[in-house]
Amino acid sequence: MDNHARLLIEAECGNLPLLYARYSDNGDHAALARLFADDAIYVRPFEEDDPLCGRATIHAMFRDRPPTLVRHIVSNVLVEVIDEHHATGTSYLTVVSTSGGTTPPQESKALFVGECVDEFVKTSEGWKFGRRAGMIALHLGGSLPPATEGN
Amino acid sequence: MDNHARLLIEAECGNLPLLYARYSDNGDHAALARLFADDAIYVRPFEEDDPLCGRATIHAMFRDRPPTLVRHIVSNVLVEVIDEHHATGTSYLTVVSTSGGTTPPQESKALFVGECVDEFVKTSEGWKFGRRAGMIALHLGGSLPPATEGN
Amino acid sequence: MDNHARLLIEAECGNLPLLYARYSDNGDHAALARLFADDAIYVRPFEEDDPLCGRATIHAMFRDRPPTLVRHIVSNVLVEVIDEHHATGTSYLTVVSTSGGTTPPQESKALFVGECVDEFVKTSEGWKFGRRAGMIALHLGGSLPPATEGN
Numbered sequence: 001m002d003n004h005a006r007l008l009i010e011a012e013c014g015n016l017p018l019l020y021a022r023y024s025d026n027g028d029h030a031a032l033a034r035l036f037a038d039d040a041i042y043v044r045p046f047e048e049d050d051p052l053c054g055r056a057t058i059h060a061m062f063r064d065r066p067p068t069l070v071r072h073i074v075s076n077v078l079v080e081v082i083d084e085h086h087a088t089g090t091s092y093l094t095v096v097s098t099s100g101g102t103t104p105p106q107e108s109k110a111l112f113v114g115e116c117v118d119e120f121v122k123t124s125e126g127w128k129f130g131r132r133a134g135m136i137a138l139h140l141g142g143s144l145p146p147a148t149e150g151n
Numbered sequence: 152m153d154n155h156a157r158l159l160i161e162a163e164c165g166n167l168p169l170l171y172a173r174y175s176d177n178g179d180h181a182a183l184a185r186l187f188a189d190d191a192i193y194v195r196p197f198e199e200d201d202p203l204c205g206r207a208t209i210h211a212m213f214r215d216r217p218p219t220l221v222r223h224i225v226s227n228v229l230v231e232v233i234d235e236h237h238a239t240g241t242s243y244l245t246v247v248s249t250s251g252g253t254t255p256p257q258e259s260k261a262l263f264v265g266e267c268v269d270e271f272v273k274t275s276e277g278w279k280f281g282r283r284a285g286m287i288a289l290h291l292g293g294s295l296p297p298a299t300e301g302n
Numbered sequence: 303m304d305n306h307a308r309l310l311i312e313a314e315c316g317n318l319p320l321l322y323a324r325y326s327d328n329g330d331h332a333a334l335a336r337l338f339a340d341d342a343i344y345v346r347p348f349e350e351d352d353p354l355c356g357r358a359t360i361h362a363m364f365r366d367r368p369p370t371l372v373r374h375i376v377s378n379v380l381v382e383v384i385d386e387h388h389a390t391g392t393s394y395l396t397v398v399s400t401s402g403g404t405t406p407p408q409e410s411k412a413l414f415v416g417e418c419v420d421e422f423v424k425t426s427e428g429w430k431f432g433r434r435a436g437m438i439a440l441h442l443g444g445s446l447p448p449a450t451e452g453n
Contacts (some may be wrong), residue, residue: 003310004155004306004310007158007309007310007313008154008155010313011158011161015229018227018228018229019229020228020400021227021243022227022241025288043364059349068386069172069288069289070289071243071264071266071288071289072227073224073226073227073243073245073264074226074227075226075292075323075376075377076320076323076374076375076376077320078317078320078324090324092323092373092398094245094377096262096264096291097289098289103286104286104287104288105288105289105290105295106288106289106290106400107289107290107291108264108289108290108291109291111262111291111413113373113375113398115373118159127162135406136406136407137327137371137373137406137407137408138371138372138398138399138400138406138407138408138409138410139407139408139409139410140291140398140409140410140411140413140442140443141261144391144407155306158309159305159306159309161307161311166380169378169379169380170380172378172394173378173380173392176439180374220439220440221440222394222415222417222439222440223378224375224377224378224394224396224415225377225378226377227382247415247440247442248440249440255437255438255440256438256439256440256441256446257439257440257441258440258441258442259415259441259442260442261442264344275441277447291442292442
């Protein structure tokens with residue numbers, strides 16, 4: 001693969017974590033689900049033992065969550081191209097949110113800093129998440145889900 | 152337009168929000184103003200009803216503000232190219248600042264997370280903001296301008 | 303230099319601050335040191351008068367620090383290509399960390415926002431940091447090293 005072809009794949013895959021944030025934050029769950037391949041796997045933070053399998057399942061999870069005002073700040077996006085149809089990537093996610101009102105602006109009581117590890121696949125619909133796994137590393141303010149407190 | 156031409160425009164427009172942050176944060180108001188087209192419109196957070204029209208007006212606003220120590224952390228930059236002379240983009244802005252001293256380092260009492268929605272135009276001087284609108288979604292610590300509190 | 307060659311250099315150099323964060327945060331000090339040229343200079347925040355000179359010295363500093371759980375959030379990466387072998391860049395670093403346990407997730411008591419000013423050189427091993435200097439602009443919570451308090 002030449003450098004320019006690689007650069008294009010890096011740009012396309014590198015946009016997926018940003019589009020994930022856009023559609024998570026504006027509540028467009030259908031568009032969010034379409035970022036995942038049909039047979040994608042999504043592993044949520046604190047839910048390593050309960051991966052979501054398949055686009056329809058992932059879509060339902062997003063759709064059925066109570067709406068919150070949230071912003072996913074995406075940074076540190078690094079993509080490594082494996083071949084014309086496969087790539088991997090990592091990115092950091094810094095999340096602020098509130099369970100108060102959904103009309104901005106609102107106060108967030110905490111800031112969570114985590115990481116996503118992604119596998120990208122080129123499908124007939126373009127590059128998609130083949131697998132996405134998220135985890136939380138540090139938080140400022142707030143507290144973690146009870147099950148993980150003290151871990 | 153071929154993919155490489157598109158990639159170049161995305162890179163050039165995608166740098167504008169970062170240059171906005173650089174010149175805002177180092178107080179280079181002339182350079183900051185030159186990021187805007189002559190007839191650009193700038194809509195500030197909490198001032199939707201009072202858009203600034205034209206580069207000279209925008210320049211004056213930046214220049215005449217009291218100096219503060221501030222950092223505009225830019226992320227989630229997504230650019231969509233419309234044609235050789237037009238593009239749109241969105242980005243997130245996370246802002247820390249102090250009204251205390253202007254010599255770093257200083258303590259910020261709050262962190263604001265917002266968004267910019269941009270229209271880019273290619274002028275004889277290169278790509279510029281044709282329109283920029285900012286809004287705040289969430290904050291950690293601190294408080295919002297009195298007029299918006301409770302909204 | 304044509305636009306595509308420049309874009310490739312920008313992408314390669316622009317990844318170095320992200321790789322710096324990756325290897326800092328996962329504790330891979332050998333890989334971290336390899337991001338620096340053999341004769342690189344690294345100027346740490348609050349240590350302007352004590353630059354680290356040379357890859358081996360930089361490696362030893364990273365290796366001999368007590369391990370901490372830390373995340374370096376990199377944003378605002380701007381690269382300016384000088385020629386085929388030289389480029390400069392700036393980026394913002396937002397750092398959360400804990401001196402508590404090293405197993406995530408943990409609580410960070412503070413968030414530091416700073417900046418890096420980089421010189422990149424193309425070596426026989428590819429693009430490297432020729433010089434990197436970090437400084438802190440603002441912090442949320444926590445306190446600064448005693449020597450700098452009150453500055």
